[in-house]
Amino acid sequence: MVTNFEIQETNRMIDEANLDVRTITMGISLTDCADSDLNSFCRKAYDKITKAAENLVKTGDDIARQFGVPVVNKRISVTPISIAASACRTDSYVPVAEALDSAAKTVGVNFIGGFSALVQKGSSQSDTVLINSIPEALSVTERVCSSVNAASTKNGINMNAVKRMGQIIKEMAFLTKEKDSVACAKFVVFCNSVEDNPFMAGAYHGVGERDLVINVGVSGPGVVKRSLEQVRGADFETVCETVKRTAFKITRVGQLVALEASKRLGVPFGIIDLSLAPTPAMGDSVAEILQEMGLERAGAPGTTAAVAILNDNVKKGGIMASSYVGGMSGAFIPVSEDNAMIEAAECGALTLEKLEAMTCVCSVGLDMVAIPGDTPDSTISGIIADEMAIGMINGKTTAVRIIPVYGKTVGDEALFGGLLGRAPIMQVNRFGCDDFINRGGRIPPPVHSFRN
Amino acid sequence: MKGIITVIGKDRVGIIAKVCVYLSDNGANILDISQTIVGGYFNMMMIADLSGAEKKFEELAAELEILGNEIGVVIKLQHEDIFNVMHRI
Numbered sequence: 002m003v004t005n006f007e008i009q010e011t012n013r014m015i016d017e018a019n020l021d022v023r024t025i026t027m028g029i030s031l032t033d034c035a036d037s038d039l040n041s042f043c044r045k046a047y048d049k050i051t052k053a054a055e056n057l058v059k060t061g062d063d064i065a066r067q068f069g070v071p072v073v074n075k076r077i078s079v080t081p082i083s084i085a086a087s088a089c090r091t092d093s094y095v096p097v098a099e100a101l102d103s104a105a106k107t108v109g110v111n112f113i114g115g116f117s118a119l120v121q122k123g124s125s126q127s128d129t130v131l132i133n134s135i136p137e138a139l140s141v142t143e144r145v146c147s148s149v150n151a152a153s154t155k156n157g158i159n160m161n162a163v164k165r166m167g168q169i170i171k172e173m174a175f176l177t178k179e180k181d182s183v184a185c186a187k188f189v190v191f192c193n194s195v196e197d198n199p200f201m202a203g204a205y206h207g208v209g210e211r212d213l214v215i216n217v218g219v220s221g222p223g224v225v226k227r228s229l230e231q232v233r234g235a236d237f238e239t240v241c242e243t244v245k246r247t248a249f250k251i252t253r254v255g256q257l258v259a260l261e262a263s264k265r266l267g268v269p270f271g272i273i274d275l276s277l278a279p280t281p282a283m284g285d286s287v288a289e290i291l292q293e294m295g296l297e298r299a300g301a302p303g304t305t306a307a308v309a310i311l312n313d314n315v316k317k318g319g320i321m322a323s324s325y326v327g328g329m330s331g332a333f334i335p336v337s338e339d340n341a342m343i344e345a346a347e348c349g350a351l352t353l354e355k356l357e358a359m360t361c362v363c364s365v366g367l368d369m370v371a372i373p374g375d376t377p378d379s380t381i382s383g384i385i386a387d388e389m390a391i392g393m394i395n396g397k398t399t400a401v402r403i404i405p406v407y408g409k410t411v412g413d414e415a416l417f418g419g420l421l422g423r424a425p426i427m428q429v430n431r432f433g434c435d436d437f438i439n440r441g442g443r444i445p446p447p448v449h450s451f452r453n
Numbered sequence: 454m455k456g457i458i459t460v461i462g463k464d465r466v467g468i469i470a471k472v473c474v475y476l477s478d479n480g481a482n483i484l485d486i487s488q489t490i491v492g493g494y495f496n497m498m499m500i501a502d503l504s505g506a507e508k509k510f511e512e513l514a515a516e517l518e519i520l521g522n523e524i525g526v527v528i529k530l531q532h533e534d535i536f537n538v539m540h541r542i
Binding site: 003007066068 | 459510533538
């Protein structure tokens, strides 16, 4: 029988340290909606999503009540639209984005991911249509998230796509200039993207997945920080052990919620993604964990080592707790969504270059970074190319979600609101890379990709 | 199905009575109960068997929360599994 102490420990994690289930994400395949007529495709997709996810939000809320743990977001991911809609005869997928947006609103989810293309080796006609549609699609919809996989360890880096990414990011920044270029916050460029990631903006339902699936993302940076407060001054073995034990407990809660959601919805369970994902709420910060480890600020020397320890031990604890740990699983380091990261950037402790180093060992990449609105397209492509190279060579997922905030520059601040938070505009290296980006073509995969 | 009920708040007359009356009215059998009062603050933990209850778990949890608001304490009903998975391998 559980003890009073255990009950109190669990409830303190929930009440005081913001332990929550960050998202229950339903993956929905749209491959069976294929149609040469765009409107028919949109109608079929809308109908399938609204039927499959009809009870998703209510089920999430009921489970939250049952276990007394918040289930913050309910979301949907779909098959990359460049694949699902490839039979459509059209030169724009904006109507598809609108159909996804209205399906999301009908069932009450706050984001729907999968307005995506996988172009690591090259672009099909449909991929090109999709990529050209992204800026308008993200500016006329509210809840649609988009991603492009531009590189992988197996295939190398599609530098034509990387070049194009710089252009469309600037385009969507301009189209949403009234709202601090918020469209860019809903778009991410990946290397080695994963098919079962439940977190936005990068979630999509991979083609290797079944028809419907439930993936759950759990979080709790506050819980990890609280437990590290108990071992101040102890050596690294103790730090690692503490992070691991805490990650284990958090993941077990995710597993419980995922199995219950799967049972209630009659949809198979896919994976648990244990990611320490910060929010702008007080005490829900990854940077505060780094400070608790002994850094004055995130970005100080030692930060990369601290992130590496955190990321690795979160994975180790998570793997012990569930057989199906997937997605990203590790520590996210978004700037705008983390109060202590924002402060670190504001006081000059955290630079773009240090962030890039941190992405070599964190779970994803450069995330929610605001830069001056007049940054050249090619510079943005250069930043993306660097991040893709880190992912390709190290066989890990990396990503770039960067916001060139229109009309703002270093010293200003961008306000996105809600979970997306606020971000100080960060300094970008002023030296150019035009000729490098303009070469085009594909960077071949590294030698260690040939493992057969 | 077992539920864990925790009550936290400023001590006053009749907290346990109110909770127990509610539970018995709804067919829940109390298996274990423990309480402490520190500095005037009331802290109670109760394990109840809810298999005889007619109402759904979520409904019971919501009604207990309302009852807590009425008497000025925080009452939580949680399925015991959340504690089992977290603290038992």
